Amino acid sequence: MTLTCTLQFSGLVNISYLYGKSKYTFSLMNHNINIVEFPSNLGLEEPAPGTEPGVRNLPSWLRENGFYDMLKPQNVYTAKAPAYSTRRDPETGIRNSASIVDFAKQQAELLEEVFEEDPFPVIIGGDCSILVGNAMALKRKGDYGLFYLNGQTNYVVPPFSQSDGLAEQNLAVVSGQGHPRLSDIDGLSPYFREEHIWCVGNREYGQDHLTPLHESDIHYMDLDTLQHNGTEHCTNTFLQMVEQEDLDGYFIHVDTDVLDDMVMPPATGRSDDGLTYAEFNHIMEKLLTHNKAAGLEITLLDPDLDPTAEYTREFIANLGKCIIDARKHPIA
Template identity: 70%
Template sequence: MNHNINIIEFPSNLGLKEPEPGVEPGVRNLPDWLRENGFYDLLKPQHIYTLEPPQYSMKMDEDAGVRNSEAIIGYAKQQAELLDKVFDEGPFPVILGGDCSIIMGSAMALKKKGNYGLFYLDGHTDFMLPELSQTGGLAGMDLAVVTGHGHPKLTDINGLKPYFKEENVWSVGNREYEVDYVAPILESDIHYFDLEDLQDKGTERCTNEFLQMVEDNNLDGFFIHVDADVLDDIIMPAVDSRAKDGLTYAELNHILEKLLASEKAVGIEITILDPDLDPTAEYTKEFIANLGKCILDARKYPDM
């Protein structure tokens, strides 16, 4: 295991709608915000890579039913090209969004390298098709897209569909229980643990079953997605789509500590925390302290 860390900055907000007319989503400032509040000092990255996204707009692609689709596709291709190099370097990649649409680049880069799993921690399924979306934002559809559902211009870039096979994906933490919303993911082959199910069965069972699947399916590795809104709204309200309840830090930490300690873990991405919604950094600092400790404890040298 390489114990060094690289940070990769993808400060895109292309997957979200405007919170107010004429106002961009603030998640584009997440990497700078985490740096300012000590995350980089804590992780001491060997290298920092930054890829600036295309200009934000609310442009709707009527064919795909997704806003900013052409910009997202172009950016994903650039991300994948950078990540081809980053994944081969050795230091563990910590990828910072931005919104959830940044998973497109990671998914494409990993598909080119082999057969990988995905552990998707999010307060929503993000397994929505355009016809059900009220916003047209890819951030609400990205898990569907990376498993092959949606318009081919998004799901089959460079002929790579699907970027992740459904049976190699865990969706963990959803707490939007409306029947029509969860129906698509229940009909898929994705392993689905909503918040109630996760807390009933326990984080230990969930992570153990995922890690066993990685071995049983002889996967080349797995990637971790962490959307900040998977956390309880009381401890993380600085997100664009709030909902009551969520994971405690103890629950999140237990999941991440087990996953990050695996030699099959190839990277983690962090999305959706909006600095504009946490002006005093009260919630950000607690987030940094917990997530930073998980990463460091899992990647530390044996004699540390």
């Protein structure tokens, strides 16, 4: 059944519900940008007993604080995630494993439509388990690279993993590691080939995190190396790889904990140091401007940890400007 109605929201809005999917169309819109909402917290542990991770509210939080008004997207799509549970799946060892797989398939189905449109998709989580469904959709389209900007590697695999949350393992899963129920959904493994992945900005240096990564073909650049070599070198080498490998495009993952803890304390999984906004903005400007940029996902900013929205608004001001400026004038 199809239902169409008209509401007032920053101009005229048309809303269509199609088999559980929602599509919002703004009259005052930016034809270069779409927003996709995946409000999932399925990949995280409870912050306290009986308390759900607050990242599921990130899309509505960014909307309330002006991000959508700033981007003025042509369309806003949303998919509702399954209910959060603390139950650990004995086969995969991952909490919410079956729900994550179901939601990943739902994401991929929706994104097949979104990726066929011209506007650049800005995808808002949630936690970084949403990368699985996004990666599946890209794999169905072709051969894509991944620029993984994160304060942690999230390439922790058994027996090193100390958590039953997929958020700790999502980079391993999308590169074909981990349990096949997650890493090989619909026979698509690997969603990204290791040699096409840049893992950038990590500042957790325990061997449990680094040993599996060093044994892989992933290009790894931790925070110290990134700041020593410079953001220009990092982005240039990635973009050169994309061209040399003749990839169909690349996807950008932004976990907000990559930013310095002084400017992003509401990120889930805090640790000292991190990127300044000047460094972060330069990376975003370089990556978002290129015509092979296929999409951007934003994860792990927890509204519960920023009750005054002070840090959220600073993040919106910086990233929003990067997106708008870059998509006005994408380069070949």
